Every structure is written in C-alpha cells, then in structure tokens.
Amino acid sequence: MRRPGRALVRLVALAGSLALGLGAAAAQEAPVEVTASPIERFDSATPVGGAYGKLVFLGGLTLSSRDKDFGGLSGLRLSDDGRRFTAISDRGNWFRGAIAYDGAKPTGLSGVVREPIVGPRGPLPGRRGADTESLDIRGRGAWIASERVHEVLRFALDAEGRAGAGRPIKLPKAVGGAPSNAGYEAIATLSSGALMMIGEKYLDAAGNNRAFVVGSKTPFEFAVKRTEDFSPTDVARLPSGGFVLLERRYVPPLSLSVRMRRLSEADVKAGAVVDGPVLMEATLSQAIDNLEGVATHRGADGRAVITAVSDDNFSGFQRTVLLQFALPE
Secondary structure, three states: OOOOOHHHHHHHHHHHHHHHHHHHHHHOOEEOOOEEEEEOEEEOOEEOOOEEOOEEEEEEEEEEOOOOOOOOEEEEEEOOOOOEEEEEEOOOEEEEEEEEEEOOEEEEEEEEEEEEOEEOOEEOOHHHOOOEEEEEEEOOEEEEEEOOOOEEEEEEEOOOOOEOOOEEOOOOHHHHHOOOOOOOOEEEEOOOOOEEEEEEEEEOOOOOEEEEEEOOOOOEEEEEOOOOOOEEEEEEEOOOOOEEEEEEEEEOOOEEEEEEEEEOHHHOOOOOEEOOOEEEEEEOOOOOOOEEEEEEEEOOOOOEEEEEEEOOOOOOOOOEEEEEEEEOO
16 A cells, blocks of 8 residues: 555644644634624714715724633724624634624624634734734735734634634734834735735834735835825725725824825735825824724725724724725725
C-alpha cells in the first residue's frame, strides 16, 4: 500500500485543524441580549429620510447590553442584503446577529452571539495586547488586522459565518513601522482579492496616510491624502465599486468629528496618493459617537446603504450607535 505523500498528510492535518477550530468556536458561542433604542433624527434638521451632505439618513440605533464584553466595536461587515452582521470588538471578540428593519429603517438586533477571536496560539488578547481593530469578509474568507502588533490574520468561515483559528498572512517589512496605537484600522479587499490596508496615523514624508496592498504577487505601497487632520478608522467596498472611507478627528477633551469620503479603486496604484470627495462630515451636534466601523450593502430599493458603528471604549461616557445612510448613485 502506498504511503500518502507529504502534501496529502499536510492537507489532512489542516482540514482536521480547521474542523476542530470551527467546532471549538461554536462551543464557545454565547448569546447576548442587546437593547436597541431608535435614533429618529441625525440632528435637529435631519429626520429619517432627510438629506445630509451627499447622503440620506435612514435611521439609527443606540445599542446597550448587560454583557460586560459588548461594546468596543471597531470592525463591521453586513450580508449582501444588509440583514446579517458580523462585527469585531477590540477586546478580541466576534459578534454576529441579525438587523431588523421597518422598510429601510433599522429597528433592532436579534440573535446576537459572541465568541472569542482565535489566532494560531489561541484566543487573541484584544486591546490588552493585540487590539483587534479592522475586519473584512469576502465569501468564506475573513481578515482581521490588529494595530498594536500590526498583524493580519486570515480566517475560513463556515456556512453560518463562524470562524476557525486565524493564520497570519505575509506582510511587507514596512507595514510593521506603524505607530503602536495608530496602525491599520481600515482594511478591505480589492476586486483582485488582494488586501488594502490604510494606516490610522502612519504618515509619509508628505504627511499623508501610508497604505499597502498585500496578498498579491507584487505587494506595493501607496498613500491616502490626509486633510484637516482626519484619521482613517475603517473602509468598505461600495456595491457599485470603489470604497467609502470612514475618518475621525478628535481634539481632547470634547471635540469629535467624523467624515466619510469616496475613493476610486482605479486610483489605488503603487506610489499613488489617493483622494476622493467628501460624502458627509459630522460633529457632536449630530447623533454620532466614536465611529470606527463601516460596512455597505445594496438596499431593497437599489440604493447603496452605508452602515457605521461606534466604539464606546467600554466607557460609561460613550455610546454604541449604529447609523445607516443611503448613497444615491
């Protein structure tokens, strides 16, 4: 009887490891009861259905839970129809569940579960060491970037969206030069399948945000134009192509602004400085908080829908808010 080749042995071992990882994740799922309070106005002049900047406010939710690990949401992705969500917190947890709607208006969450993010050495330490900040999902694959260690893990997802143990992807040496607490809060896949990573405050000689495309045969560096001291906090692919970039500017103790810009994928090239039009800008005069996650989907009426979620830093002085906007195209 022929002995199996080394490649076959490795494949069988990998399949077994993946199955064990998915089984362990499912065993650690914990239900989370989340209370949702509606946000009926983005500000005094913008009710649900009102225009704000180049967007239309569709509604929002203030989210709370007795679960001590609920919060710190820094990465977000929605299903193609916007009815299922996957989020990560900077404490090293996955959150998955469903979004309920009344027409285009979000009304609540249901079926929310929490489970630890598992890396090659076990559950990730979250903000205590890794600080899991950004998420992208494409098909049955997911990527998570941690900004303190500047590591990207790739995960295989099962049919329910559960992840096994993540494995690190190879990154250019320059990626590791980002500041410890200002690394890669914004990641998204290009149409080629390569991964785009934008630094929060990793500046080049011209003062722009350094960015990288990795996971391709020829990784390369580019930059995203930095203006008015806004820092990228997330990025997501738009249904019709290109990206929406979420940015934040915080001036202690009480000045917070957020901004969304539209970027063209065609501009993402080696050595390029990518810029794009502002879709909206808001301050604490609007119903924002520390927005750090952004996702997109195609609404039932055909419009692109942008969803943003805030990281409350597990602070009693901040909120977890989920806001949705339509982008007329």
